Amino acid sequence: VLLYVLRRIVQAAFVTVGVSIASFALIHLVPGDPVRVSLGTRYDPQTAQVLRHAAGLDRPLVEQYLRWAGHALRGDLGVSFATQQPVGSAIVHRLPATLTLAGAALLVAVLIALPLGTIAAVRARTPVDYAATAISQVGVSIPDFWIGIMLIFLVAGRWGWLPPSGYVSIGQSFTGWLDHLVLPALSVGLVSAAILSRFVRAAMIEALAQDYTRTARARGLSQRAVVVRHALKNALPPVVTVTGLQLAYLLGGVIVVETIFAWPGLGRLALDAAQTRDYPVLQGAILLFALTFVVVNLLVDVLYALLDPRIQVR
Amino acid sequence: VIRRHPALLALALAAVAAAASAAAFASRPATAAPRAHATPAAATIQRGGTLVAAISGEPQGFDPQKTTAYASFQVLENVYDTLVEPGANLQMQPALATSWTQSKNHLTWTFQLRKGVKFQNGRAFTSADVVYSANRWRAKASQVAYRLAAVKSVTAKGRYAVVFHLKAPAPNLLSAIGGFKGLAVVPKEIVADNTIGRHPVGTGPFEFVKYAPGDEIVLKRNPYYWRTSQPYLDQVVYKIVPDASVKTTNLTGGQVDWIDSVPSQSLKSLRKTSGVKVASIPGNDYWYFALNEKRKQWQDVRVRQAISYGIDRAQITEAARAGEATPNQAAIPRTSTWYAPISPFHYNPAKAKALLKAAGASDLTLDLLVTSQYPESVAAGQVIAAELGQIGVKVKVDSVDFGTWLDREGKGDDDAFLLSWLGNIDPQDFYYAQHHCGGADNFQGFCSKQVDKYLDAGQKTTNQAQRKRDYAKAAQLIVKQASYIYLYNPDVVQAWRTKVHGYAPRPDSAIRFRTVWVGK
Numbered sequence: 076v077l078l079y080v081l082r083r084i085v086q087a088a089f090v091t092v093g094v095s096i097a098s099f100a101l102i103h104l105v106p107g108d109p110v111r112v113s114l115g116t117r118y119d120p121q122t123a124q125v126l127r128h129a130a131g132l133d134r135p136l137v138e139q140y141l142r143w144a145g146h147a148l149r150g151d152l153g154v155s156f157a158t159q160q161p162v163g164s165a166i167v168h169r170l171p172a173t174l175t176l177a178g179a180a181l182l183v184a185v186l187i188a189l190p191l192g193t194i195a196a197v198r199a200r201t202p203v204d205y206a207a208t209a210i211s212q213v214g215v216s217i218p219d220f221w222i223g224i225m226l227i228f229l230v231a232g233r234w235g236w237l238p239p240s241g242y243v244s245i246g247q248s249f250t251g252w253l254d255h256l257v258l259p260a261l262s263v264g265l266v267s268a269a270i271l272s273r274f275v276r277a278a279m280i281e282a283l284a285q286d287y288t289r290t291a292r293a294r295g296l297s298q299r300a301v302v303v304r305h306a307l308k309n310a311l312p313p314v315v316t317v318t319g320l321q322l323a324y325l326l327g328g329v330i331v332v333e334t335i336f337a338w339p340g341l342g343r344l345a346l347d348a349a350q351t352r353d354y355p356v357l358q359g360a361i362l363l364f365a366l367t368f369v370v371v372n373l374l375v376d377v378l379y380a381l382l383d384p385r386i387q388v389r
Numbered sequence: 390v391i392r393r394h395p396a397l398l399a400l401a402l403a404a405v406a407a408a409a410s411a412a413a414f415a416s417r418p419a420t421a422a423p424r425a426h427a428t429p430a431a432a433t434i435q436r437g438g439t440l441v442a443a444i445s446g447e448p449q450g451f452d453p454q455k456t457t458a459y460a461s462f463q464v465l466e467n468v469y470d471t472l473v474e475p476g477a478n479l480q481m482q483p484a485l486a487t488s489w490t491q492s493k494n495h496l497t498w499t500f501q502l503r504k505g506v507k508f509q510n511g512r513a514f515t516s517a518d519v520v521y522s523a524n525r526w527r528a529k530a531s532q533v534a535y536r537l538a539a540v541k542s543v544t545a546k547g548r549y550a551v552v553f554h555l556k557a558p559a560p561n562l563l564s565a566i567g568g569f570k571g572l573a574v575v576p577k578e579i580v581a582d583n584t585i586g587r588h589p590v591g592t593g594p595f596e597f598v599k600y601a602p603g604d605e606i607v608l609k610r611n612p613y614y615w616r617t618s619q620p621y622l623d624q625v626v627y628k629i630v631p632d633a634s635v636k637t638t639n640l641t642g643g644q645v646d647w648i649d650s651v652p653s654q655s656l657k658s659l660r661k662t663s664g665v666k667v668a669s670i671p672g673n674d675y676w677y678f679a680l681n682e683k684r685k686q687w688q689d690v691r692v693r694q695a696i697s698y699g700i701d702r703a704q705i706t707e708a709a710r711a712g713e714a715t716p717n718q719a720a721i722p723r724t725s726t727w728y729a730p731i732s733p734f735h736y737n738p739a740k741a742k743a744l745l746k747a748a749g750a751s752d753l754t755l756d757l758l759v760t761s762q763y764p765e766s767v768a769a770g771q772v773i774a775a776e777l778g779q780i781g782v783k784v785k786v787d788s789v790d791f792g793t794w795l796d797r798e799g800k801g802d803d804d805a806f807l808l809s810w811l812g813n814i815d816p817q818d819f820y821y822a823q824h825h826c827g828g829a830d831n832f833q834g835f836c837s838k839q840v841d842k843y844l845d846a847g848q849k850t851t852n853q854a855q856r857k858r859d860y861a862k863a864a865q866l867i868v869k870q871a872s873y874i875y876l877y878n879p880d881v882v883q884a885w886r887t888k889v890h891g892y893a894p895r896p897d898s899a900i901r902f903r904t905v906w907v908g909k
Contacts, residue, residue, distance in 0.1 A: 107792030111799065113449065114532060115457035116808065117822070118799060119829055125529045157449035157456070158602070159586035168602055224634075232638045239638040240630055242604055337630045339603025347447050347603075350762070352792045 080377055087369040094365040095147075095358070099140050102357055108132060109156040109352040130156065143358065152362070153355035155348075162359040165344065172242050173340040176263065176333075177325035179256050183264025184271050184321065189307075191268070192275025197302055199280055207272070214269025220331040223262035227335070230258060240337040259336040263329050267321050274317045278310035285309070312382045319375035326371075327364040433890075438907040439624040440889065442900075443636045443645040447629055448606065451597070452586040453573040454531045459811070462570050463649065463900050464606050464627060468509075469573030469591035472500055472519065473563050475897060479673065479725070479814050481563040485514070485574055485592065495558035495851050502549040507613035508576045509596040516545035522574045523551075533571040535822070535829065560851045561815040568814040570899070594620040594903035604629060614903075621891070621906035640665060640884060646907065647885040647892065649900065653711030656882070664887050669713055672881040673814065673896045675720045676709075676769065677873040678757065678807035679833035687804065691748040693871035696755075697734045699741035699780040700773055706877045709769040714877040719864050720810070720819040722878035724896060727816045729861035731868050741780040754783045758803040762791035766807050769876060773807075798832050806832065809879070812897055816860035817848060824867050835872035 110126045111118070127133050131142070146153060152162035195207035231239035237258055243251035282288060283306050291305045330342035341360060348356035446460030453465050472486040486500040506514040523543035526533050539559035544552050553562065566572050574592065579585040589597050592615065595608035606627040610620055628645055630636040633652035639645040641662050651659060651667060660667050680687035680696060687693060702716035715723065719731040745751070757773065759766040767788050774784035787803065798806045813819045822828040825844050826836035843863035847856050867873065881894040888908040895901070 105793070107796035111795050112792045113455070113457060116795070116810065117457070117532075117535065117830060118795070119535055122530060122532070122534065129530065155450075157458075159450055159452075159583070160602075165602065172603070227635055227638055231642060235642055238644050239642060240632075240635050241628060241639075241644070334631045335635055337604070337628070337632070337635065339601065339629075343447075343603050343631075350790060350792060351449060 079380065080373075083373050083376055087373055090369055091362070091365055095144065095362055096140065098361040098365075099143070099358060100136070102352075102354055102361075103136055103139075105352070107352050109354060112351045113156065143355075147362070152359040155356045156353045157351050157356075162355045165356060166341065166359055166363055169339060169341045169344050171244060172338055173326060173342075175245075175252075175256060176259055176329070176338060176340060177322060179260035180263035180267060180325055180329075181318070181322055183260055184267035185318065187265070187268035188271035188275050192272040193279055193302065193307065195272070195276045196279030196283060197298075199276075204276075207276070211269040211272045214265055215273070217266070218331075219262050219266045219329060220335055222265055223259065223332050223335045226258045226262060240335070242337070242339050259332055259338055262332050262336075263325065267325070271314070271317060271321065274314055275310065278313050279306055282306040282310040312379050315378055315382065316375050319371050319378075323368045323371040326367045434621055434906050435908060436621050436906065437623050438909075439626060440622050440647060440902060440905055440907055441626045441628060441645045442647040442649070442902070443628045443630045443639055444649045445629075445631055445633065445636065447603065447631075448600065450586040451589040451600070453571050453575065453589070454525050454528070454533060455586065457532050457571075459898075460629075464597075464608070465570050465573065465589060465591075466593075466899050467595045467608060467625065467902050468589050468593045468597050469570055469575070470593050471567045471570060471572050471574065473567035475564070475568055475814060475895075475899075477893065477895065479568075479896060481567045484567070485519070489563075491851075495560075496555045498553040498555070498562060499546065500551050500553070502551065503615060504549055506592050506615045508592055509590050509611050509613065510576065510578070511613065512576060512578075514574070514576075514592055515548045516551045518574055518576060519543070519551045520545050521577045522572075523553075525575065525580070526572050533569065536565040536569070536572065558849050558851050560849070560853065560856055561817050564815040564818070568818070568897070569812055595622075595625055616903065620903040622902065625902050637884075640886070643886065646889050647883070649883060651882045651884050653713060656711055656713065659884055665884055666887050666889075667882065667884040668894050669880045669882045670894050670896060671715060671722055671724045672879050672898060673722060673725065674809050674811045674898065675717065675722070675813075675819075675878050676714075676765070676807070676809040676876040677720070678769075678773070678805050678876070679835075679873045680755075680805045680871065681801055681803055681832075682834040682836075683801045684804060686750060686753060689748045689750065690870050691744045692750050692753070693874070694734070694869075695741040695744035695748070695750075695780065696777065696782070697871045697874045698737045698744065699782070700776050700874070700876075701736040702876055703736075704776070705769050705772045708772045709765045710877070710879055713882050714879040716877045718875050719868050720813070720873070720875055721816065721864070722896075727819075727857060727860065729857070729864060731861075731865050733869050738776075738780050745780065745782075751781070752783075753781070754785065754804070756785050756787055756804040758794055758797055758806040759786060759788050760791045760794040760808070761788050762794070763808070765879075766809075770807055801832065801834070814897060816856070816864075817844075820844060820860060820863055820867060821848065824863070824872050833872060835867075835870070837866060837870060837872075840866045840870075840872075 110123050110132065114123055131139060143153065154161055155165055191207050195204045198204050227239045230236050237254055241255050243255050245252040288301060288306050291301045330346050333340045333342045345357060345360040348360060444460055444463050446458060448461040448464060449458035450456045451461055451465060453469060470485045472484060473481040474484040476482040485503055485506065487503050489498055489500045491498050502516055508514060520543055525531060527537050527540060528534065539555050539557050541554045541556045546552050575585060576590055579590050594611055594614050596611045598607040598609050600606045608625040610623050614620065630639060634655060636648050637652065637655045637659060640648050659665055680693050682688050706712060706714045706716050718734055721727050757770050759770040761767065770786040774786050777784050797803055821844050822830040824831060824835055824840055826841055840863050843859045847859035847863065850856050850859065881896060881898055883894045885892060890906050890908060891904040
């Protein structure tokens with residue numbers, strides 16, 4: 076297993092470097108640059124020239140990349156054009172909000188998807204299954220931000236039960252933290268739940284049809300024991316994979332939901348950076364997203380190997 | 390506007406009349422004019438408390454000489470002071486400078502500085518700070534250097550006076566140094582330790598406490614503030630709420646006390662909400678679009694005039710602003726002292742078609758650059774597209790993000806670009822750089838020697854009545870030759886909880902909280 080993990084780590088490193096090169100090139104290909112945006116509509120070419128030179132933007136692209144990569148390897152992601160804040164600390168600043176939302180949304184997703192998917196599988200091709208399928212179809216088709224807008228409009232606006240937007244850290248106030256978290260976590264979590272429940276259902280149906288399940292039944296185990304202890308346990312590996320990918324997606328920031336809920340997460344940091352062409356921040360954020368995907372994938376694979384001993388190094 | 394707010398308009402008119410007789414431009418010392426907008430009677434003011442204000446944008450750093458982001462200046466307006474500042478009527482009033490004189494040849498201006506002023510870090514403010522700041526305003530990497538092109542040098546004269554030495558007379562010097570907080574007086578120590586971009590320190594009513602990116606900015610009362618009775622609030626918290634309708638929900642729910650703008654679709658319901666006050670006043674910004682004269686098909690003045698005849702400004706205003714704007718064929722709004730009535734065009738598709746025919750232009754297509762950053766530009770663009778379709782011009786509304794918009798405007802990669810200009814006070818702000826041959830902001834490539842003659846005259850003459858005539862003549866030509874096709878002046882629409890007192894929206898969209906107090 077160790078060799079397998081090592082090989083996966085080396086692959087992951089290559090992927091990360093590849094992503095950083097591709098994103099660096101793409102970011103610089105987009106029209107406009109940070110100096111143009113920061114000067115706004117009043118554009119003075121001489122001032123722009125001075126600023127571009129000071130920022131090293133007049134250097135060849137390859138040189139700019141190598142300089143960035145050299146610093147990045149030493150843990151220095153540069154300084155934001157707009158705020159002069161170190162990129163590393165700008166990102167770290169956004170982590171608590173992002174982790175909170177991703178974690179809460181995933182919790183919502185798993186809590187809904189596991190029971191929903193399992194029931195649908197056990198009662199496959201009955202009205203219960205069709206209802207569950209319909210619910211998750213609707214969930215998959217509705218964009219998360221639409222759910223968010225509706226929740227804000229009804230729960231916060233009409234009924235006044237919860238605040239419409241904003242973020243309170245758990246250190247500031249636990250109830251404030253929870254109050255502000257519920258609506259965005261639901262908006263994102265419901266969609267993830269819909270996706271996840273389809274996988275749970277499929278995996279469970281497959282597991283329920285296996286010989287070991289029939290054997291378990293034949294041994295006279297209760298339906299509950301068969302479903303939970305035998306079928307569900309064996310259905311987990313593919314579900315873990317999808318859950319992991321969902322987590323990586325959530326950590327990458329759910330840009331529109333963060334914008335609607337004024338949630339100070341990484342997605343909005345990246346969006347603002349993209350709009351102002353704040354290259355260092357954008358590059359740092361993309362690097363982090365890439366790393367998250369790579370690391371989560373790696374962990375999922377390792378977990379997979381542990382859950383399913385048949386997966387071996389080859 | 391007039392219909393809904395007779396009181397505000399009367400106030401504005403009174404202020405304009407008062408300003409006409411004020412000494413702001415005269416060569417004798419200016420007297421400290423009283424605050425033009427009504428401050429609440431002292432007895433009713435309740436001190437203390439926090440104002441929670443919702444703003445839409447994310448600040449892009451807090452260095453007033455580096456950033457141009459409106460969100461940054463929503464904060465900086467309350468942290469920094471300038472030498473002079475626009476009153477409610479946009480005439481320049483004393484601030485850090487108490488009075489000023491000009492030499493006979495108009496080439497040196499001497500400003501007397503206020504004594505006993507301290508920065509928020511407790512250090513005394515002197516002429517050395519103004520000299521230091523002025524050099525920073527005029528530095529090569531400064532965003533505001535263009536405003537001081539006429540200045541040769543700035544020197545101290547003792548501890549409490551500074552002298553501006555000019556290359557040429559600058560009749561608009563006061564609005565150049567006071568019309569925008571980018572010319573804030575900054576203490577050199579925060580430049581030296583490189584914290585100016587993250588933690589501004591000024592002489593203004595509120596002291597910067599913290600910025601949590603994506604979330605909030607917190608200011609607290611400056612105990613050293615030189616208007617000793619102000620500010621009334623202990624604290625101002627700016628909440629960053631990017632989505633306009635969520636911002637409104639926060640106001641109606643009472644999570645925030647004040648919002649910086651009201652989306653037009655929420656106006657009606659917000660006006661009916663109890664506990665909320667909506668205020669709308671005519672603003673100094675203007676929206677326009679300009680045909681790219683670097684492309685051959687837009688070089689014929691008749692074609693540009695046809696486009697101007699082919700649009701219905703009233704309808705565009707209704708669609709883009711739900712009527713919260715005043716259609717205008719020129720840039721300067723009716724409420725300004727510099728207003729000159731100019732309206733050669735009226736909506737006339739038949740005349741537009743005739744002009745196109747006379748110019749031999751047929752099958753015209755027009756790639757109109759607008760930006761998703763300002764949905765208003767997209768709405769205006771769509772109406773323009775529909776209307777120009779009627780006269781046989783096929784318009785493609787090209788909605789891009791702002792960075793791309795700026796890039797393509799700069800490169801001339803469009804048939805026309807549509808946007809607005811903000812924060813204009815002096816007529817030079819409105820017309821010079823946009824329409825002078827080779828002007829810094831003349832991206833449409835307009836050039837007329839006649840216009841230049843009037844623009845140059847207006848830039849130099851110190852006779853203000855003559856200046857007004859010069860700019861009116863320049864504007865007439867600019868409008869008639871359709872260098873810009875002007876659309877409207879938007880209203881400044883803001884809303885707050887009724888417990889908020891002492892706030893008034895300003896035509897320059899600057900946000901000042903020093904006179905605000907919150908009822909219990």
